Amino acid sequence: MPDVVPTEERAAPVFRSVPFLRLWTGATASGLATWALPFILGLAVLDRSITPVELGFLLAARTAGFIAAVLVAGVLADRHSRRLVVLWAGLVAGVAAPVIALGMGRSTALMAAAAVCAGAGQGACRPAFQALTAEVVAEDQRQRANAAMTFAVRITTLVAPGCTALLAAVVDTRALLIAVGALWLGAALIPPPGTTRVGASGTARPRFTEDFRAGVREARRHPWFLAGLGALTAVIATGYSATGVVLPLVSRDRYGSEAVLAAALTAYTAGALVGAVVVARWQPRAQGWVALAGLACYGFAPLILLLPVPAEIVVLAYVVAGLGIELFNVPWFTATQREVAPQSLARVSSLDFLLSYGLAPLGLSLIAPAIDAFGAEPVLITCAVVCFAAPAVAALVPSAREFRAAR
Numbered sequence: 001m002p003d004v005v006p007t008e009e010r011a012a013p014v015f016r017s018v019p020f021l022r023l024w025t026g027a028t029a030s031g032l033a034t035w036a037l038p039f040i041l042g043l044a045v046l047d048r049s050i051t052p053v054e055l056g057f058l059l060a061a062r063t064a065g066f067i068a069a070v071l072v073a074g075v076l077a078d079r080h081s082r083r084l085v086v087l088w089a090g091l092v093a094g095v096a097a098p099v100i101a102l103g104m105g106r107s108t109a110l111m112a113a114a115a116v117c118a119g120a121g122q123g124a125c126r127p128a129f130q131a132l133t134a135e136v137v138a139e140d141q142r143q144r145a146n147a148a149m150t151f152a153v154r155i156t157t158l159v160a161p162g163c164t165a166l167l168a169a170v171v172d173t174r175a176l177l178i179a180v181g182a183l184w185l186g187a188a189l190i191p192p193p194g195t196t197r198v199g200a201s202g203t204a205r206p207r208f209t210e211d212f213r214a215g216v217r218e219a220r221r222h223p224w225f226l227a228g229l230g231a232l233t234a235v236i237a238t239g240y241s242a243t244g245v246v247l248p249l250v251s252r253d254r255y256g257s258e259a260v261l262a263a264a265l266t267a268y269t270a271g272a273l274v275g276a277v278v279v280a281r282w283q284p285r286a287q288g289w290v291a292l293a294g295l296a297c298y299g300f301a302p303l304i305l306l307l308p309v310p311a312e313i314v315v316l317a318y319v320v321a322g323l324g325i326e327l328f329n330v331p332w333f334t335a336t337q338r339e340v341a342p343q344s345l346a347r348v349s350s351l352d353f354l355l356s357y358g359l360a361p362l363g364l365s366l367i368a369p370a371i372d373a374f375g376a377e378p379v380l381i382t383c384a385v386v387c388f389a390a391p392a393v394a395a396l397v398p399s400a401r402e403f404r405a406a407r
Helices: 007-011 018-046 052-079 082-103 108-136 139-168 173-189 208-220 223-253 259-281 287-304 311-339 342-358 360-374 376-395
Strands: none
Touching: 018 052, 018 082, 018 108, 018 139, 018 173, 052 082, 052 108, 052 208, 052 342, 082 108, 082 173, 108 139, 108 311, 108 342, 139 173, 139 259, 139 311, 208 223, 208 342, 223 259, 223 287, 223 311, 223 342, 223 360, 223 376, 259 311, 287 311, 287 376, 311 342, 360 376
16 A cells, blocks of 8 residues: 555645654764764774774675665565664664774774674665655655755765864764764654554565565566666766775876865765755656766766866866766655555665665775776776766666656
Protein backbone atom coordinates (compact mmCIF):
# COMPACT_ATOMS: atom_id res chain seq x y z
CA MET A 1 0.00 0.00 0.00
CA PRO A 2 1.44 3.46 -0.89
CA ASP A 3 2.63 5.67 1.94
CA VAL A 4 0.11 8.23 3.12
CA VAL A 5 1.10 11.74 4.16
CA PRO A 6 -1.51 13.48 6.32
CA THR A 7 -3.58 16.12 4.52
CA GLU A 8 -2.36 18.96 6.70
CA GLU A 9 1.25 18.03 5.93
CA ARG A 10 0.50 17.95 2.20
CA ALA A 11 -0.85 21.48 2.33
CA ALA A 12 2.08 22.93 4.25
CA PRO A 13 5.20 24.10 2.35
CA VAL A 14 8.11 21.82 3.10
CA PHE A 15 10.16 24.46 4.90
CA ARG A 16 7.30 25.08 7.33
CA SER A 17 6.65 21.43 8.01
CA VAL A 18 7.76 20.41 11.50
CA PRO A 19 8.20 16.72 10.56
CA PHE A 20 10.43 17.69 7.65
CA LEU A 21 12.46 20.08 9.79
CA ARG A 22 13.01 17.24 12.27
CA LEU A 23 14.00 14.95 9.43
CA TRP A 24 16.32 17.59 7.94
CA THR A 25 17.96 18.22 11.33
CA GLY A 26 18.54 14.52 11.95
CA ALA A 27 19.91 13.92 8.45
CA THR A 28 22.18 16.96 8.77
CA ALA A 29 23.52 15.69 12.09
CA SER A 30 24.25 12.30 10.53
CA GLY A 31 25.96 13.95 7.56
CA LEU A 32 28.13 16.09 9.81
CA ALA A 33 29.08 13.08 11.94
CA THR A 34 29.86 11.02 8.84
CA TRP A 35 32.13 13.74 7.46
CA ALA A 36 33.78 14.51 10.80
CA LEU A 37 35.04 11.02 11.68
CA PRO A 38 37.80 10.67 9.04
CA PHE A 39 38.81 14.31 9.51
CA ILE A 40 39.17 13.86 13.28
CA LEU A 41 41.10 10.64 12.79
CA GLY A 42 43.45 12.60 10.54
CA LEU A 43 43.94 15.10 13.36
CA ALA A 44 44.65 12.16 15.66
CA VAL A 45 47.58 11.22 13.42
CA LEU A 46 48.93 14.76 13.70
CA ASP A 47 48.83 14.69 17.50
CA ARG A 48 50.24 11.12 17.49
CA SER A 49 47.21 9.56 19.15
CA ILE A 50 47.22 7.02 16.32
CA THR A 51 49.72 6.13 13.60
CA PRO A 52 49.24 6.61 9.83
CA VAL A 53 49.00 2.83 9.47
CA GLU A 54 46.23 2.72 12.06
CA LEU A 55 44.45 5.55 10.24
CA GLY A 56 44.40 3.57 7.00
CA PHE A 57 43.24 0.47 8.85
CA LEU A 58 40.41 2.36 10.58
CA LEU A 59 39.19 3.99 7.37
CA ALA A 60 39.21 0.62 5.61
CA ALA A 61 37.26 -0.91 8.51
CA ARG A 62 34.72 1.90 8.35
CA THR A 63 34.24 1.36 4.61
CA ALA A 64 33.78 -2.37 5.16
CA GLY A 65 31.11 -1.68 7.75
CA PHE A 66 29.35 0.72 5.41
CA ILE A 67 29.25 -1.73 2.51
CA ALA A 68 28.10 -4.62 4.70
CA ALA A 69 25.34 -2.61 6.38
CA VAL A 70 23.89 -0.65 3.49
CA LEU A 71 22.40 -3.71 1.79
CA VAL A 72 21.17 -5.27 5.02
CA ALA A 73 19.61 -1.97 6.08
CA GLY A 74 17.76 -1.68 2.78
CA VAL A 75 15.97 -4.95 3.47
CA LEU A 76 15.34 -4.11 7.13
CA ALA A 77 13.98 -0.65 6.32
CA ASP A 78 11.48 -2.19 3.90
CA ARG A 79 10.49 -4.90 6.38
CA HIS A 80 10.16 -2.63 9.40
CA SER A 81 9.68 1.02 10.31
CA ARG A 82 12.23 3.24 8.53
CA ARG A 83 12.26 5.40 11.64
CA LEU A 84 13.28 2.42 13.75
CA VAL A 85 16.18 1.65 11.40
CA VAL A 86 17.36 5.28 11.64
CA LEU A 87 17.16 5.04 15.43
CA TRP A 88 19.27 1.90 15.71
CA ALA A 89 21.73 3.02 13.04
CA GLY A 90 22.30 6.29 14.89
CA LEU A 91 22.69 4.57 18.23
CA VAL A 92 25.23 2.08 16.87
CA ALA A 93 27.32 4.81 15.24
CA GLY A 94 26.91 7.01 18.31
CA VAL A 95 28.34 4.36 20.63
CA ALA A 96 31.15 3.52 18.19
CA ALA A 97 32.74 6.98 18.11
CA PRO A 98 33.55 7.17 21.86
CA VAL A 99 34.78 3.56 21.73
CA ILE A 100 37.31 4.58 19.10
CA ALA A 101 38.46 7.28 21.51
CA LEU A 102 38.69 4.70 24.28
CA GLY A 103 40.88 2.46 22.13
CA MET A 104 43.40 5.16 21.19
CA GLY A 105 46.80 4.16 22.51
CA ARG A 106 45.35 0.96 23.98
CA SER A 107 43.97 -1.39 21.35
CA THR A 108 43.98 -1.19 17.57
CA ALA A 109 41.58 -4.13 17.46
CA LEU A 110 39.06 -2.28 19.63
CA MET A 111 39.32 0.83 17.43
CA ALA A 112 38.89 -1.26 14.27
CA ALA A 113 35.81 -3.02 15.64
CA ALA A 114 34.32 0.34 16.59
CA ALA A 115 35.16 1.74 13.14
CA VAL A 116 33.28 -1.16 11.54
CA CYS A 117 30.28 -0.31 13.72
CA ALA A 118 30.57 3.38 12.84
CA GLY A 119 30.57 2.54 9.14
CA ALA A 120 27.65 0.18 9.64
CA GLY A 121 25.63 2.92 11.30
CA GLN A 122 26.45 5.32 8.48
CA GLY A 123 25.53 2.77 5.83
CA ALA A 124 22.33 1.70 7.53
CA CYS A 125 20.94 5.21 7.89
CA ARG A 126 21.36 6.20 4.24
CA PRO A 127 18.59 4.12 2.59
CA ALA A 128 16.39 4.52 5.66
CA PHE A 129 16.61 8.34 5.49
CA GLN A 130 15.91 8.22 1.76
CA ALA A 131 12.77 6.14 2.27
CA LEU A 132 11.70 8.14 5.33
CA THR A 133 11.78 11.33 3.23
CA ALA A 134 9.19 9.80 0.90
CA GLU A 135 6.98 9.03 3.92
CA VAL A 136 7.24 12.44 5.56
CA VAL A 137 7.15 14.75 2.52
CA ALA A 138 4.34 14.97 -0.05
CA GLU A 139 5.35 14.16 -3.63
CA ASP A 140 4.99 17.71 -4.94
CA GLN A 141 7.36 18.97 -2.22
CA ARG A 142 10.08 16.32 -2.46
CA GLN A 143 12.34 18.08 -4.94
CA ARG A 144 12.61 21.06 -2.60
CA ALA A 145 13.05 18.73 0.35
CA ASN A 146 15.89 16.84 -1.35
CA ALA A 147 17.50 20.12 -2.38
CA ALA A 148 17.36 21.30 1.24
CA MET A 149 18.95 18.02 2.36
CA THR A 150 21.84 18.28 -0.08
CA PHE A 151 22.27 22.00 0.65
CA ALA A 152 22.84 21.13 4.30
CA VAL A 153 25.43 18.49 3.35
CA ARG A 154 27.35 20.97 1.21
CA ILE A 155 27.29 23.68 3.87
CA THR A 156 28.67 21.11 6.30
CA THR A 157 31.61 20.28 4.05
CA LEU A 158 32.27 23.97 3.50
CA VAL A 159 32.36 25.22 7.09
CA ALA A 160 33.01 22.12 9.19
CA PRO A 161 36.77 21.76 8.52
CA GLY A 162 37.52 25.21 9.89
CA CYS A 163 35.20 24.75 12.87
CA THR A 164 36.71 21.37 13.70
CA ALA A 165 40.25 22.72 13.41
CA LEU A 166 39.34 25.54 15.80
CA LEU A 167 37.83 23.08 18.27
CA ALA A 168 40.95 20.92 18.01
CA ALA A 169 42.97 23.85 19.33
CA VAL A 170 40.84 23.79 22.49
CA VAL A 171 40.01 20.12 23.07
CA ASP A 172 41.76 16.88 22.13
CA THR A 173 40.68 14.38 19.51
CA ARG A 174 39.07 12.10 22.09
CA ALA A 175 36.67 14.87 23.06
CA LEU A 176 35.93 15.50 19.38
CA LEU A 177 35.07 11.83 18.90
CA ILE A 178 32.69 12.03 21.85
CA ALA A 179 31.09 15.03 20.14
CA VAL A 180 30.66 12.89 17.00
CA GLY A 181 28.84 10.36 19.17
CA ALA A 182 26.53 13.14 20.38
CA LEU A 183 25.77 14.12 16.78
CA TRP A 184 24.79 10.53 16.03
CA LEU A 185 22.59 10.49 19.11
CA GLY A 186 20.78 13.53 17.68
CA ALA A 187 20.48 11.80 14.30
CA ALA A 188 18.93 8.81 16.07
CA LEU A 189 16.42 10.67 18.23
CA ILE A 190 15.37 13.82 16.32
CA PRO A 191 13.74 12.51 13.09
CA PRO A 192 9.94 12.16 13.09
CA PRO A 193 7.97 8.93 12.84
CA GLY A 194 7.05 7.88 9.34
CA THR A 195 4.40 5.57 7.99
CA THR A 196 4.37 2.30 9.90
CA ARG A 197 5.46 -0.59 7.70
CA VAL A 198 4.69 -4.17 8.66
CA GLY A 199 4.43 -7.33 6.62
CA ALA A 200 1.09 -8.85 5.83
CA SER A 201 -0.33 -10.59 8.88
CA GLY A 202 -0.57 -14.35 8.83
CA THR A 203 2.05 -14.81 6.14
CA ALA A 204 5.56 -16.16 6.54
CA ARG A 205 8.28 -13.57 6.10
CA PRO A 206 10.52 -14.30 3.09
CA ARG A 207 14.16 -15.04 3.63
CA PHE A 208 16.62 -12.17 3.54
CA THR A 209 18.04 -13.24 0.18
CA GLU A 210 14.55 -13.39 -1.32
CA ASP A 211 13.79 -9.90 -0.04
CA PHE A 212 17.06 -8.64 -1.48
CA ARG A 213 16.34 -10.23 -4.87
CA ALA A 214 12.91 -8.62 -4.85
CA GLY A 215 14.61 -5.24 -4.44
CA VAL A 216 16.89 -6.00 -7.37
CA ARG A 217 13.85 -6.98 -9.48
CA GLU A 218 12.18 -3.70 -8.57
CA ALA A 219 15.28 -1.78 -9.65
CA ARG A 220 15.33 -3.66 -12.95
CA ARG A 221 11.75 -2.56 -13.63
CA HIS A 222 13.07 0.97 -14.10
CA PRO A 223 15.48 1.21 -17.08
CA TRP A 224 16.14 4.88 -16.37
CA PHE A 225 17.33 3.94 -12.87
CA LEU A 226 19.74 1.27 -14.09
CA ALA A 227 21.10 3.61 -16.77
CA GLY A 228 21.50 6.54 -14.40
CA LEU A 229 23.08 4.42 -11.69
CA GLY A 230 25.56 3.01 -14.20
CA ALA A 231 26.48 6.51 -15.32
CA LEU A 232 26.83 7.80 -11.76
CA THR A 233 28.99 4.85 -10.73
CA ALA A 234 31.23 5.34 -13.77
CA VAL A 235 31.68 9.05 -13.08
CA ILE A 236 32.52 8.54 -9.40
CA ALA A 237 34.84 5.59 -10.06
CA THR A 238 36.80 7.51 -12.72
CA GLY A 239 36.46 11.29 -12.59
CA TYR A 240 35.95 11.68 -8.87
CA SER A 241 38.71 9.21 -8.05
CA ALA A 242 41.17 10.60 -10.60
CA THR A 243 40.84 14.17 -9.45
CA GLY A 244 41.11 13.06 -5.83
CA VAL A 245 44.53 11.61 -6.63
CA VAL A 246 45.80 14.03 -9.32
CA LEU A 247 44.49 17.39 -8.11
CA PRO A 248 46.88 17.57 -5.11
CA LEU A 249 49.81 16.72 -7.40
CA VAL A 250 48.84 19.32 -10.01
CA SER A 251 48.35 21.94 -7.30
CA ARG A 252 51.83 21.27 -5.94
CA ASP A 253 53.82 20.64 -9.12
CA ARG A 254 52.20 22.97 -11.66
CA TYR A 255 51.14 25.85 -9.45
CA GLY A 256 53.68 25.47 -6.65
CA SER A 257 51.16 25.70 -3.84
CA GLU A 258 48.42 23.79 -2.08
CA ALA A 259 46.24 26.90 -2.47
CA VAL A 260 44.85 25.66 -5.79
CA LEU A 261 43.83 22.38 -4.16
CA ALA A 262 41.97 24.21 -1.39
CA ALA A 263 40.41 26.68 -3.81
CA ALA A 264 39.23 23.95 -6.22
CA LEU A 265 37.62 21.88 -3.46
CA THR A 266 35.93 24.99 -2.04
CA ALA A 267 34.78 25.95 -5.54
CA TYR A 268 33.26 22.48 -6.03
CA THR A 269 31.25 22.86 -2.84
CA ALA A 270 30.21 26.41 -3.77
CA GLY A 271 29.05 25.21 -7.17
CA ALA A 272 27.06 22.42 -5.53
CA LEU A 273 25.38 24.95 -3.24
CA VAL A 274 24.35 27.02 -6.24
CA GLY A 275 23.11 23.88 -7.97
CA ALA A 276 20.98 22.92 -4.96
CA VAL A 277 19.38 26.37 -4.91
CA VAL A 278 18.68 26.28 -8.65
CA VAL A 279 17.21 22.79 -8.73
CA ALA A 280 15.00 23.44 -5.70
CA ARG A 281 12.67 25.43 -7.96
CA TRP A 282 13.62 24.52 -11.54
CA GLN A 283 11.82 21.55 -13.04
CA PRO A 284 12.64 21.38 -16.76
CA ARG A 285 10.45 19.31 -19.06
CA ALA A 286 13.22 16.82 -19.92
CA GLN A 287 14.45 16.66 -16.33
CA GLY A 288 16.33 13.38 -16.74
CA TRP A 289 18.34 14.65 -19.69
CA VAL A 290 19.18 17.86 -17.83
CA ALA A 291 20.25 15.82 -14.79
CA LEU A 292 22.49 13.56 -16.90
CA ALA A 293 23.99 16.60 -18.62
CA GLY A 294 24.77 17.97 -15.17
CA LEU A 295 26.43 14.69 -14.21
CA ALA A 296 28.56 14.86 -17.37
CA CYS A 297 29.88 18.25 -16.23
CA TYR A 298 32.16 16.37 -13.86
CA GLY A 299 34.22 15.50 -16.92
CA PHE A 300 35.56 19.06 -16.94
CA ALA A 301 37.43 18.32 -13.71
CA PRO A 302 39.86 15.67 -15.05
CA LEU A 303 39.96 17.43 -18.43
CA ILE A 304 41.12 20.75 -17.00
CA LEU A 305 43.91 19.02 -15.05
CA LEU A 306 45.45 18.04 -18.40
CA LEU A 307 45.82 21.60 -19.61
CA PRO A 308 48.41 24.25 -18.59
CA VAL A 309 45.72 26.82 -17.83
CA PRO A 310 45.68 29.58 -15.19
CA ALA A 311 44.67 28.47 -11.74
CA GLU A 312 41.44 30.46 -12.02
CA ILE A 313 40.29 28.20 -14.86
CA VAL A 314 40.86 25.12 -12.72
CA VAL A 315 38.74 26.68 -9.99
CA LEU A 316 36.01 27.55 -12.51
CA ALA A 317 35.95 23.97 -13.80
CA TYR A 318 35.33 22.73 -10.28
CA VAL A 319 32.49 25.23 -9.83
CA VAL A 320 30.88 23.77 -12.97
CA ALA A 321 31.45 20.20 -11.72
CA GLY A 322 29.84 20.98 -8.37
CA LEU A 323 26.89 22.74 -10.01
CA GLY A 324 26.36 19.81 -12.33
CA ILE A 325 26.46 17.12 -9.65
CA GLU A 326 23.56 18.71 -7.78
CA LEU A 327 21.60 19.20 -10.98
CA PHE A 328 21.80 15.41 -11.10
CA ASN A 329 21.52 14.41 -7.44
CA VAL A 330 18.30 16.18 -6.48
CA PRO A 331 16.16 15.04 -9.46
CA TRP A 332 17.69 11.57 -9.13
CA PHE A 333 16.65 11.19 -5.49
CA THR A 334 13.24 12.71 -6.20
CA ALA A 335 12.56 10.42 -9.15
CA THR A 336 13.58 7.36 -7.14
CA GLN A 337 11.17 8.31 -4.36
CA ARG A 338 8.40 8.89 -6.91
CA GLU A 339 8.83 5.95 -9.28
CA VAL A 340 9.98 3.06 -7.09
CA ALA A 341 7.31 1.06 -5.28
CA PRO A 342 7.13 2.37 -1.68
CA GLN A 343 7.57 -1.08 -0.17
CA SER A 344 10.86 -1.52 -2.08
CA LEU A 345 12.26 2.01 -1.87
CA ALA A 346 14.88 1.38 0.83
CA ARG A 347 16.25 -1.70 -0.97
CA VAL A 348 16.56 0.14 -4.28
CA SER A 349 18.16 3.11 -2.51
CA SER A 350 20.64 0.79 -0.84
CA LEU A 351 21.75 -0.46 -4.27
CA ASP A 352 22.21 3.16 -5.31
CA PHE A 353 24.40 4.02 -2.33
CA LEU A 354 26.38 0.79 -2.53
CA LEU A 355 27.34 1.07 -6.19
CA SER A 356 27.74 4.83 -6.46
CA TYR A 357 29.36 5.78 -3.15
CA GLY A 358 30.13 2.65 -1.18
CA LEU A 359 32.48 1.35 -3.87
CA ALA A 360 34.18 4.71 -4.49
CA PRO A 361 37.27 3.64 -2.49
CA LEU A 362 37.79 0.87 -5.05
CA GLY A 363 38.19 3.48 -7.78
CA LEU A 364 40.57 5.46 -5.62
CA SER A 365 42.67 2.36 -4.98
CA LEU A 366 43.02 1.64 -8.72
CA ILE A 367 43.75 5.15 -9.98
CA ALA A 368 47.19 5.55 -8.38
CA PRO A 369 48.55 2.23 -9.80
CA ALA A 370 47.10 3.16 -13.20
CA ILE A 371 48.93 6.50 -13.11
CA ASP A 372 52.15 4.76 -12.13
CA ALA A 373 51.75 2.27 -15.00
CA PHE A 374 50.51 4.53 -17.80
CA GLY A 375 51.11 8.11 -16.65
CA ALA A 376 48.71 10.81 -15.50
CA GLU A 377 47.79 12.10 -18.98
CA PRO A 378 46.29 8.86 -20.42
CA VAL A 379 44.46 8.19 -17.16
CA LEU A 380 42.96 11.68 -17.06
CA ILE A 381 41.94 11.50 -20.73
CA THR A 382 40.25 8.16 -20.12
CA CYS A 383 38.45 9.46 -17.04
CA ALA A 384 37.24 12.59 -18.86
CA VAL A 385 35.92 10.50 -21.77
CA VAL A 386 34.09 8.16 -19.39
CA CYS A 387 32.56 11.11 -17.50
CA PHE A 388 31.20 12.62 -20.71
CA ALA A 389 30.24 9.35 -22.43
CA ALA A 390 28.54 7.44 -19.60
CA PRO A 391 25.72 10.00 -19.02
CA ALA A 392 25.31 10.37 -22.79
CA VAL A 393 24.81 6.61 -23.17
CA ALA A 394 22.38 6.61 -20.23
CA ALA A 395 20.38 9.38 -21.92
CA LEU A 396 19.69 7.04 -24.86
CA VAL A 397 17.39 4.95 -22.66
CA PRO A 398 13.87 6.21 -23.53
CA SER A 399 12.64 6.56 -19.95
CA ALA A 400 15.78 8.53 -19.00
CA ARG A 401 14.36 11.66 -20.64
CA GLU A 402 12.21 12.44 -17.60
CA PHE A 403 13.44 9.79 -15.13
CA ARG A 404 9.94 8.40 -15.43
CA ALA A 405 8.45 5.20 -16.82
CA ALA A 406 6.20 5.59 -19.84
CA ARG A 407 2.57 6.02 -18.80
